[in-house]
Amino acid sequence: MRIVSGIQPTGSLHLGNYLGAIRNWVRMQDGLAEGDECLFFLADLHAISMPHDPVSLRAATLELTAALVACGIDPARSVLFNQAQVPAHAELQWLLNGTARLGWLGRMTQFKDKSGENREGASVALFTYPVLQAADVLLYQATHVPVGEDQKQHLELARDIAQKFNNDFASADQPVFTLPEPTIPPAAARIMSLRDGTAKMSKSDPSDMSRINLTDDADTMVRKIRKAKTDAEPLPSEEAGLSGRPEALNLVTIHAALSDCPVATVLAEHGGQGFGPFKARLAERLVETLAPISARFTALLEDRSSLGAILAAGSARARALGAPTLDAAYRALGLVR
Ligand code: TRP
Numbered sequence: 001m002r003i004v005s006g007i008q009p010t011g012s013l014h015l016g017n018y019l020g021a022i023r024n025w026v027r028m029q030d031g032l033a034e035g036d037e038c039l040f041f042l043a044d045l046h047a048i049s050m051p052h053d054p055v056s057l058r059a060a061t062l063e064l065t066a067a068l069v070a071c072g073i074d075p076a077r078s079v080l081f082n083q084a085q086v087p088a089h090a091e092l093q094w095l096l097n098g099t100a101r102l103g104w105l106g107r108m109t110q111f112k113d114k115s116g117e118n119r120e121g122a123s124v125a126l127f128t129y130p131v132l133q134a135a136d137v138l139l140y141q142a143t144h145v146p147v148g149e150d151q152k153q154h155l156e157l158a159r160d161i162a163q164k165f166n167n168d169f170a171s172a173d174q175p176v177f178t179l180p181e182p183t184i185p186p187a188a189a190r191i192m193s194l195r196d197g198t199a200k201m202s203k204s205d206p207s208d209m210s211r212i213n214l215t216d217d218a219d220t221m222v223r224k225i226r227k228a229k230t231d232a233e234p235l236p237s238e239e240a241g242l243s244g245r246p247e248a249l250n251l252v253t254i255h256a257a258l259s260d261c262p263v264a265t266v267l268a269e270h271g272g273q274g275f276g277p278f279k280a281r282l283a284e285r286l287v288e289t290l291a292p293i294s295a296r297f298t299a300l301l302e303d304r305s306s307l308g309a310i311l312a313a314g315s316a317r318a319r320a321l322g323a324p325t326l327d328a329a330y331r332a333l334g335l336v337r
Helices: 015-030 056-070 088-097 103-108 111-114 125-136 149-169 216-229 246-257 263-268 275-302 306-332
Strands: 002-007 036-044 079-082 144-147 180-183
Touching: 002 015, 002 125, 015 036, 015 056, 015 144, 015 149, 015 246, 036 056, 036 306, 056 079, 056 275, 056 306, 079 306, 088 125, 088 306, 103 125, 103 149, 111 125, 111 149, 125 149, 149 180, 149 306, 216 275, 246 263, 246 275, 263 275, 275 306
Parallel strands: 002 036, 002 144, 036 079, 144 180
Antiparallel strands: none
8 A cells, every 4th residue: 555645735734634634644654554655745836826925835834744743644654745845746747747638627626616717817737736636646656545525536637647648658567657546534524614514614714713723722722612603402312403504513523523433422422412511522522632732733843943854854755756657657758868
């Protein structure tokens, strides 16, 4: 198994990122068998596909590195790096641009969403974003790529690109690329805004009360849970009773994810209760889980030079791991090096 995944360094990490993605990465890392390998990277090259501020990007890259390590990504066991220090990502993207079809990219829903009304004004990078993402995983012969539901289409594109490249430029018994499998974490990990149970928890929501940040102190977390939107009914004892109650569903989902148990178990314990006592218990669980992470995060952030060293060391390992595949891709295309 070769597990590869990336995350964009845009702004700070929140509970949704942790329960939806990062915790899953840590578990994959911790469950690895001998000979398997995990590569996790900061997709800083992807971050320039949208308008961005260079100073913030730099800070966000180091901050996210600290956050990942604080959450349990161990740079001694996983290869932790940033794309910008591994030129092979950009090189392989160019090579794959010859294989990716305009029509395939035109069907990507993320491009349609992110380019919005003003498609003519979108960057070319936003359009070719999925080709870079394909390069990210194909470069390392990834077998498994843990991503959220929203990235599944990009992974399917990566498979299509790999297949067409192998087909057009490699012999059947010696393919250049491995077809990666997307692994989607359980739906329970979809964490929604605390102000609106139908919108994803997001760092771009203008209201800070809508999310729990990794940097929030215990009092802030408790206050945000206390003020989280709910409805007037007590909690149901069965899952069916949550339908049409997105805010109640979200809080129960968060509780279940933090306690690592099914939603039904939370309802069996709290069904019939009002939100007052339920929220108090939820806030306790939240602080138990996040306080140690937040403390490690703050300590790591104070040591910028060791964060830089972690990325430098991880990037060196990534460059070595990617080199044979990049070479094979150049050769397959008839490029003389
Ligand atoms: N596009 C992904 C996201 O926004 C981040 C990403 C970039 C990624 N490259 C990747 C994820 C490669 C998995 C594999 O979430």
